[in-house]
Amino acid sequence: MDNDLQGKKTGHRELPKRQVVLTMAGVMLAMFFASLDQTVVGTAMPRIITDLGGFAQYTWVATAYIIASTITLLIAGKLSDMYGRKWFLIGGIAVFIVGSILCGTSQTMMQLIAFRAFQGIGAGAIMGMAFIAIGDLFSPAERGKYVGLLSGVFGLSSVIGPTLGGYITDNLSWNWVFFINIPFGILIMLLFIFFFPQLRPGVRKHRVDYAGIITLILTVVPLMLALSWAGVNYDWLSFPILFTFAFSLAMLLLFIIVESRAKEPILPLWIFRNRIVSVSSLVTFILGFGMFTGIIFIPLYFQGVLGTSATASGGFLTPMMLGLVVGSVISGQVLSRAGGHYRLQGTAGIIIMALGFFLLSRMTVETSYATAVMNIAVMGFGLGITMPMYIIAVQNAVPYSVMGIATSTNAFFRSIGGALGLAVVGSLMTHRFATEFKEGLPPEVSAVVPSEQLSSIIDNPQALVSPEAQDQLRSFFESMGSQGAALFEQLLSTLREALNSALTEVFLVALGVIAVAFIANFFIKEIPLRKHL
CATH class of the missing domain: 1.20.1250.20 (MFS general substrate transporter like domains)
Incomplete structure (x- = not known):
């Protein structure tokens, strides 16, 4: 200290x-x-x-x-x-x-x-x-x-x-x-x-908002379930997903009604009239979208496109997280020493994070490990710069009596943004991968592989991430004779190119979402940081 x-x-x-x-x-x-x-x-x-x-x-x-x-x-x-x-x-x-x-x-x-x-x-x-x-x-x-x-x-x-x-x-x-x-x-x-x-915040007797807690749970649980199921267990437009989203929305409306009438609401809605709180919540939601997109899909690039092992692919998250650590520490120090110019600092962090996603979107099957590591570190560094400042901005903008719920709201929106990000970009990646694979598959390969097996490969391309599945597929092609090995390599190359195209779209979508945070950040009100609690 x-x-x-x-x-x-x-x-x-x-x-x-x-x-x-x-x-x-x-x-x-x-x-x-x-x-x-x-x-x-x-x-x-x-x-x-x-x-x-x-x-x-x-x-x-x-x-x-x-x-x-x-x-x-x-x-x-x-x-x-x-x-x-x-x-x-x-x-x-x-x-x-x-x-x-x-x-x-x-x-x-x-x-x-x-x-x-x-x-x-x-x-x-x-x-x-x-x-x-x-x-x-x-x-x-x-x-x-x-x-x-x-x-x-x-x-x-x-x-x-x-x-x-x-x-x-x-x-x-x-x-x-x-x-x-x-x-x-x-x-x-x-x-x-x-x-x-x-x-102790005070000696007066408090009334716990049990109705708010119940309706909050009934809002968040179905929402998180729908986001985790959509595109994985069920189609986005299937009845279970639509019903779960509809139920969550109905509970959200009920939650708002309950909170607007409660004497001590679990989430005081009036704090969102504070522009710093509302804008910070939006930006944090978007940053959660970007952070979880990076954590999940960067290892998939290394394992599925560059062909590294599962252990090694997870290790390539280290540059992102080290960038986050360095960015967070530097950002916090600058924020305390420079008097709290958090809007400018947030803008800088978002730009660097966006640059990182742009660089990630430019990666191909030929990208070197060194280049990929640099791109990942840039994204993590930008994310790290932004992480402390919105917490500080919110805590500085609200009365001490609601500092706890205001701070928790910031973390809550980051989690929800991450869940939504994984659901949305995961579905986009799956669709783009299937399209690119079908369009790029050489006719001589599709002529010898049964349509059922091709469909299975599209739905679950284990040959890209599982050595055992890849060996099984190689054995299938080698059983065809002298041309089998060449056909297998063509199929594997098509799979990698298709996944790379799909991940390019994932990173570009994340870049587009980060651009919204860049615009929103200009609307955050900047007030001097208090020197007292």
Whole structure:
């Protein structure tokens, strides 16, 4: 830490430097493990499926965690405004620890999914409360550097998560992917019990908005389910998807009615009349769209187009996340030292991020690893610059009494934007891939491959990402005689070119969406950062 930590005035009393340092250490550790659990499980899933079965429920292990944490962000943020942060943060860690124990002892896939949802409740409270806690400890003028550090921790955990998950699974067992949270969680809990300041927002009696909580859940859960199903389990225009979206929309309208009448709404709608909050929510939504697009589709480019292994393709996310870490730390420092010119800083970050997506869209099957790494780092650096500033801008723009829910709203829209981004660009990629493959397939290949097998390749091009599937396809062609090997290479080349064209469209769509953020950013009102809480 630095001299800013010397005798911080928090609430109504001054905190000693040691207390603030230990509190911040706990906050950063809590953020690290809560965000680590979003990525560390992925590399353990093949082993988990081997032990528990349930391949058809593969994606639900992640989906349950994301849905639960997204909903909890808003609820915990509001309740912390009413009753204080300390015990909600400690409670979130306790739920996270218990959830980790339950996940590690799961005997069936359905148990694991249910326990991951429970664990996600704790993670949502932690990730939302971590940024809110900085608002309790530091004035807006000082928060930038610490929000930047916390954003960097988020990026760092994303970098090492897949590698750590693979190492633990190979050397211990998949159960320890969850059990590793327990000792660190207990340490974090003790730090918060003894050092986190107990700040009470007021002594008046509060009324919990239960109707708002219920309608919020009934809005978000169907929305997230529809976004995860669309284009994967069902067509976008199928009845289950349309019905789920319609139900979510109906619940959203009911939620708005409930919140407009509630005495203490779970989400005070009036905060969106503040232009800084509304514009920041829109921009953060778009940045979530871009961030998750990069995280999911960059490894697919390396594995499917350039032909790297699954492990290596995940490793190529490291430049993006390191760029995010560096960008976040630099952005936070500049924000604190330069007096909070966050509109200019946001514009710079969005431009750099857009440049990164443009460079990604120019990559081909011939692109070198060095060039690809540079392009990815540029995108991550731009994203990192933007991450701290919208949190700071929102916290600086609202009264302390609603800082928790305003900060949580920022994270909530990033999660929703990411879910929408994956659904939309995933469907676009699938459609473009099928079109390009059909148009580019040489006649001599289509003449010898049964139409059913071609359809299977289009629907699930495992030959690009699975060595076993590729070997099976190669054996099929080699059984045709001397021309088989050449025909196989033509097919593989067509698959890679088709996927590259599809990913080009994905990155261009992300670029177009980022352009909307560039325009919206000009409408954010810039006010000086307060030097007091």
